Amino acid sequence: MHEITQNLGLHSPSITLYAFHLRNSINQGEEPTVVEAPQLWEQLIDLGNKLHIPELQTLKQKLICYQDNQYFPQAEDSLGLEYSNLLRNQEQSLNFRLIPRTGGLELQGLLCPFRLHDSYAIDLTLCSQDTFSIPQLSNLNYDNLLLPPQIQASLGQTLLLFGQPTELQDDYQYLANTFVAQILSERNSTELVGTGYLLGNPIFEYESAHTDPAQKLHILVWFKCQNMNPDYMDKVAEILLYLLWCRHKIQYVYYQSRWCDRQTKKLYGKLPEYERRFHQITQVANPQWQLRQLQVDLSNIGLEYARYLGELADHENTIAINEKNYRNKLEKLESLPETNLALWHQFLRYSQNKLEQQIQTDLRFLERGRDRLQLLKVTVQESIATAPVESQSRFNGNSWEQPGVTSFSQNSHYHEYVAITNDMPGIPREIYPRLKEALSDCPQFRDYDRLLDFFDGNYELKPWSDELKRASSRGEQAEKVIGYLVGEYHRDTGENVLLILLRLLNDQIKTVNYLYQDLSKLIQELEPILAPKSNNKPTLVVLHNNHSINDSRKAEANPKGEPMPYIAADEKLLNCARAVARVTVPKIVNGNMRQIPTGTGWLVTSELALTCWHVIEARDPKREPPISVSDLQKQIANSIFTFDFTQAGFGIEYGLVQMEHDNLELDYAVVRLRDRQDSPLQRRRFLRLDADIDFKLVTQLYVIQHPKGQPQQRSGGFYKSDLESNRILHSAPTEEGTSGAPILNVTNFQVVALHNSENETHKLREATKIQAILSDLQHNRPKLYDEIIAAQSQNQE
Structure with missing residues (x-):
């Protein structure tokens, strides 16, 4: 049986709290930190109030990440370090004295606040030069203020008790058990999980059974039984902080x-x-x-x-x-x-x-x-x-028309004199009122002229502006627009025009606006409903003197003389689309994930893909410094090319092996994809290159793209002019996320340029010529050039 004498205690005891708290998370969006990031500093201030420590009570005035007593984490960005001390004026520690509470015991303290990559960390030490008896050790953790719930660091915390026993012992483990029980309250229970030696002195580890890191107790007891080299002690202090951080992480x-x-x-x-x-x-x-x-x-x-x-x-x-x-x-x-x-x-x-x-x-x-x-x-x-297409209920502005009952309101759908009677998309009754209300709330619906200007000002809507009907109120205007556009489809993209309108309206609204959330949800709900049905050709019915009659001649009319593309062309375009992917690149700054922007990329061989350099870099050159080598490697290692992403929830992902070559001036990058056993890249084919094209004003172009990271889309336009010897201007509609998309010549479906960005001066889009990219590769990476040309020489037909 072990016995502990009343005189036993610790010479020069100290207790150190290592606490680690999450600062950044991949899910924080565009915010500089997670919402709970400053919680650790608030808890230390509260600890200062409870223990009457002025230096902790005024902690905000001493930390870099506070300005005018307000949390301002952006100030840390100027440090540019993955590890930094957060005290102002480069002070190494914040020193203080703890006012004695009982027994005349005086404690000194120091606080070292750090930022470690995506985390905050503290080294808070209380120590004394006196000798503490066993009962007096509880003063080191008065009222358990160094433990949860006072300190709830999200990643976890460790208490280190250190000191020299006043008497030599045969069983230091029993002594450690006694000391741990003394500094903890009865409700906090831990178990011994391991023992070892550090610099020749015994160390003991205790842990509670909690699974929540913020509530879990982790305690180390390190006895000084023999003298240690001070230099080694300093190394232990530095390494231990990192080791414990990794453990808690x-x-x-x-x-x-x-x-x-x-x-x-x-x-x-x-x-x-x-x-x-x-x-x-x-x-x-x-x-x-x-x-x-x-x-x-x-x-x-x-x-x-x-x-x-x-x-x-x-x-x-x-x-x-x-x-x-x-x-x-x-x-x-x-x-x-x-x-x-x-x-x-x-x-x-x-x-x-x-x-x-x-x-x-x-x-x-x-x-x-x-x-x-x-x-x-x-x-x-x-x-x-x-499945056979049923007649769907429709909302006519006042009531829902039931399936099987033909009814034409005064506001006929689609055109004034023509209505589609089978395969006409319907707006479900639970969606229509929300759709009408959302459109009515859009500022473009305040008056007819403003709405007309919106249609005229957007390339995708302009063909429908001539037949846009005027209404007497915003609600009625919304009804007329829904009825007019619900069955219309864009001839270039095949997208439903009502969905195009909703998307364009949503682009004009801040993401924090409630209307943005309503429109986003409506778009998501309506996309599968308003998808074009290629298997069912609509029958047109002419409305004449309140009677409907079949008229095959009217059904074949093309009053606007619009072109009718051959199905064979669509098939070729679909084959090309299978070589195009959404590119997802995590933006990593100083090792920390900030956001995940997207772009577009495409296969130039069965393994190599082209995209823009700025897509891989994920930086704004006007506001941010160039990317570091370390961050670039991390971004490449975590980038994803998603092919067959034609609707939400679909797609096949491929990671990157490495980036083979890049050119900042031409804004392109060649990357090698990591193949998959279940879906090898060789099955996918790749896009043909046309470096010898003679651009003319009549040269018509296709752009296959993933705008804003959305499912794959296609737009059409024309070559406008050379911006310089290596770049062209074109008129095809694009958006953020299109960067890196292939620009195809409509006549042969071969890639003639790589889309880069919007040219604000000319109000057109700009792209790098394929000829310039191949020339650069031939000069700077001849082996890579040869690999591409060899693949391009293969017959893929």
């Missing part, structure tokens, strides 16, 4: 992965319900509308499912990175003399064998759900395409 990320896993499994559990619903729908007489509703629901669940799967994969990758950093710091500690830290190797094995493997198991299981969901979506899509 691993546990935090795994805790977050459990939430993702639960959410994804909830979605997985809904799949049988959706499958039963599909089978029930296929038994009804007119399944079209219900199938479309099911398609919308599946698209929504598919997006959510994919997001959670992506986050799980990110969590696995983050744990692996922190394991590597943890191992590196642990090896540095173990290189010190008389050091044996097998207890911390146990944690590394636990992380690899338990945490990482659990996430990998979850991913394998949940990927089956993704495949099952994808199969159901494809089946529903095929059913929509083959």
Whole structure:
């Protein structure tokens, strides 16, 4: 039985709180930090108030990340470092004294606040030169103020108790148990998880059973039983901060992965319900509308499912990175003399064998759900395409017309004298009132002239401006526009014109506006409903003297003389589209993820793809410095090319092996894609290059693109002029996210230029000639040039 004498205690005891708090997250959007980022500093200020420490009470005045007592994290960006001290005037620490509470014990303190990559960290130490008896040790953690709930660092915290025992012991572990019990309250329980030696002195590790990192207790007790080299002590202090940060980051990320896993499994559990619903729908007489509703629901669940799967994969990758950093710091500690830290190797094995493997198991299981969901979506899509088209209920402004009942209101759909009677898209009754209200709230609907100017000012809407009808109120104007555009489709893009209007209106509104959210949701709901049905050709009915009669001559009329493209051309365009991908590049600044912008890219061989350099760099040259080599490599390693992204929830992703070549002046980059076993790139073909084209004003162009990261779209335009010897100007509509898109010659479907950006001076778009890109490659990367030319020489027909 162990006995502890009353005189036993610690010479020069100290307690150090290492706390780590999340500053940045991939999910923070455009905000500079997560919302809870300043919480750690607020908790320290509150601690200062409770312990009457003026230096902590006025902490905001001493931190770089505060201006006029307001949190201002942008001030840290000027530091340009992944590791930095956050005290003003480059002070190393904030020193203070703790006013004695009981027993006349005086404590000194120091605070070192840091930023470590995407985290905040503190080293808060309380110490004394006196000798503390065992009961007096509780003063080091008075009222448990150094533990949760006073300090709730999101990533976790560690308490380190250090001191020299007043008496030599045969069993330091029992002594450590006694000291830990003294500095904790009865409600806080921990268990010994490991022992070791650091600089020849015993160290003990304790941990609670909490899974939430902000509530978990992690305690180290390090006894000074023999003298240690001060230089080695300084190295321990520096390395220990990083080591503990990596440890807590691993546990935090795994805790977050459990939430993702639960959410994804909830979605997985809904799949049988959706499958039963599909089978029930296929038994009804007119399944079209219900199938479309099911398609919308599946698209929504598919997006959510994919997001959670992506986050799980990110969590696995983050744990692996922190394991590597943890191992590196642990090896540095173990290189010190008389050091044996097998207890911390146990944690590394636990992380690899338990945490990482659990996430990998979850991913394998949940990927089956993704495949099952994808199969159901494809089946529903095929059913929509083959199911008979029912007459749908329509809202005429006052009431819903029932299926099977022919009714023509005064405001006939589409044209004044012509109405489509079969295959005419309908707006579901639960959507129509919201659509009418949203359009009425748009400023363009305040008066007819303003709306007409909006149509005339947008290339995609201009063909419909001549027949735009005037109304007496905003609500009536919305009804007329819905009725007019609901069945109209753009001849170039095939997109429903009502959807085009909604998208253009939404582009004019700030994303924080409620109307933006309403329009975005309406677009998402209406996209599958208003998709053109290629299998059913509409029958036209002429309205004459309140009677409807069939007139084949009127059905064949083309009053505007619009061109009718050959189906063969559409087939060639679709073949080209399969070589075009959305490019997703995480913007990483000083190792921290800021946002995920998108662009467009395309295959030039079975492995090589072209896109813009500025898409890969993900920087604004007017406002930001050039990208660092480290950040560039991280961005390349995490970039994704998504092919076949023709609607939400679809697409096949390929990562990058490396960037083969780039040219800032020509704004292009050649990247090599990482192939997949389940969908090899060789099946996909690649785009042909036309470097010898003689551009003329009649040269018509196609641009296959992913504007704003949306599903694949196509626009048409003409060559306008040479901007310089290496660039052209063209008139095809583009948007942010089109950068890197191929510009095809309509006559032969070969790529003649790489789209770069909008030219504000000329109010046109600019692109780099393929001839200039090939010339640059031939001069600077001849082997890469030869690889491309050899592939281009193959017969892909």
